Amino acid sequence: MTDHYDVVVVGGGPVGAALALALHAAGVGVVLLEARERAAQSTSLRPLALSYGSRLIFERLAVWRELATTATPIARIHISQRGRFGRSELTAREAGLPNLGYVLDYTALARALDAAVFTSRLEVIRGATVTSVAHGATSARVEFSTVDGVRDCIGSLVVVADGSALAADLEVRTIDYRQSAVTARVDTELPHRHTAYERFTPDGPIALLPFQQSYGLVWTTRSDEADELVNVTAPSFLNLLQDRFGERVGRFVAVGTRSAQRLTLRVAQRTTWGRAFIIGNAAQALHPVAGQGFNLGLRDAWELATEIQTRGPRDEHLFNAYRARRRIDRAGGIAFTDALIRIFSNDFLPLGVARGAGLTLLDCLPAAKNFVVRRMIFGTRG
Ligand SMILES: Cc1cc2nc3c(=O)[nH]c(=O)nc-3n(C[C@H](O)[C@H](O)[C@H](O)COP(=O)(O)OP(=O)(O)OC[C@H]3O[C@@H](n4cnc5c(N)ncnc54)[C@H](O)[C@@H]3O)c2cc1C
Incomplete structure (x- = not known):
């Protein structure tokens, strides 16, 4: 028998897990499908700079207390x-x-979220690799492979948070840096x-x-x-x-x-597709300069959860509302990191002088500095 949910989340990385926790806490029927059998393990540090705005989201998800024990x-x-x-x-x-x-260490973050998912009792299927999403008028069928064979489930909505939009058949703009x-x-x-x-x-x-x-x-x-x-x-x-x-x-x-x-900069040309939303790295994988990628993806998750909670998973305006809500923050995050790399990753003398002048000027102008800081910490809602 095929199970039905309000929302099927594809990918239990930090962004997908945060979304599933927010939806579950709001009483939305959600299932999380994650390809990995168990929590991420790594011996090497993969540092992740979390903005103060992301801390506020994690506080609302009741996971900050755990994260704070390892956060510097x-x-x-x-x-x-x-x-x-x-x-x-x-x-x-x-x-x-x-x-x-x-x-934070990426692995510590992923493990803390895995633990929160476990204690929240939201439904999660591990070792489930999503292979296709078929869209109908009011729901979508998600097919996934497990060690026990191929299974499927149906969601009024599907959220693709698989880190690379593999589960979505989307046009992706790529720039190899x-x-x-x-x-x-x-x-x-x-x-x-x-x-x-x-x-x-x-x-x-x-x-x-x-x-x-x-x-x-x-x-x-x-x-x-x-x-x-x-x-x-x-x-x-x-x-x-x-x-x-x-x-x-x-x-x-x-x-x-x-x-x-x-x-590589990878940008999905659309953030909604049929009955699905594309969020986190699946929607935009950025250069790590200025530590924006995860913070932007977490805001995708939080604002999508807010829209679903406010409008309900069957509201026909949900897709337009989400796209409108995320457009400026997303475009700004992509343009900001890409511009930093283009402007700073070269040895062209006049540009070097202009960059130096820009940094010095920024240091002398409190209003400009405050704008940059709030933009980096809170996105366009800063
Ligand atoms: C070197 C480096 C440094 C960085 N530093 C920062 C930083 O300081 N600050 C910052 O904000 N960001 C940083 N980032 C970016 C940040 O790591 C990513 O934005 C973040 O990990 C994205 O999370 P995600 O959950 O969207 O994707 P992922 O972390 O990629 O998670 C995707 C999940 O989906 C699962 N999955 C994949 N395919 C399927 C499938 N078909 N079916 C089911 N599940 C599937 C995977 O197993 C995985 O668990 C950095 C990135 C790099 C490379």
Whole structure:
């Protein structure tokens, strides 16, 4: 017999899990289909900068208390460019917030959400890989494969949060940045004092995010160099990092397990399709510069849950309302990260001077700074 739900969520990553929790708490009948058999496991740190706005969403989902035990606050963000003048500093005090954001490990976040899903008793089917979605006029049939064979279920609505829109037959715009991100835990001579650094270099930005007593490193560079950086010895890696980042945090003294991930901008041309919504990385996978991707995806989840809760899952205006609600925030997040990479990832001298002037100007203009900070933290509703 085929089960019927108000909403079928495809993908139990952080965005899909957050949406399912919000819907379940609101009394909406939801099932979560996740391809993985069990929670994500990883030995290498994959740091994730969570904005203060995302913390507020997690508080409403009642998972912040658990996340707070492993989250490291960011009180200050220092932005600079290698080999050129110009710097800017954003602080929580100037923004009138307790913190600008928090740094978490992706795996710890995924596990905390898995635990919250488990205790909430919302229905979840693990080891369920969705293979197709067939749309009718008022519902959609979702087919998925499990170890026991092929099964299906029906939802008035389907939400695709599978990270890559594989479950949706959608047109996707792709830009290969020819960059990869090397992530690892690194230790330095000087304590971080809750300061995050974003240092732009012609090969890509280097982010150092305060994480526990160490830093979480997201070193973006050309993909061929990234592969080398994962394989060189630890002392060589630390020397190369020192040379590229400079002395602002003292000497780099230790590095944990390293891994590299290729970076591509992927934008689904539509965020709704038949009876389905596309959210999170399935809708837009961004460059990690400025740590916007997950925060944007979480706002997709929260605002979709709010629309479904307010209008009900059978409301015919739901699709238009969601698209209108997310249009500006989504377009802004995509354009902001893409522009940062285009403007900062080159060594063109006049542009370097203009960038330096821009950073210095930003530092001197409190109103402009406040705009940038609120936009990064709360999206367009800032
Ligand atoms: C190096 C790096 C650093 C980053 N740093 C930041 C940062 O500091 N701040 C920030 O906001 N963002 C950051 N991001 C982006 C962030 O990691 C993503 O936006 C976020 O993980 C997206 O979550 P998601 O749930 O949409 O997708 P995913 O995390 O990809 O989850 C998708 C889930 O769907 C499941 N799935 C896939 N296919 C199927 C299927 N067919 N059927 C069922 N289930 C399926 C998968 O198993 C997975 O669990 C970074 C990204 C990278 C690469």
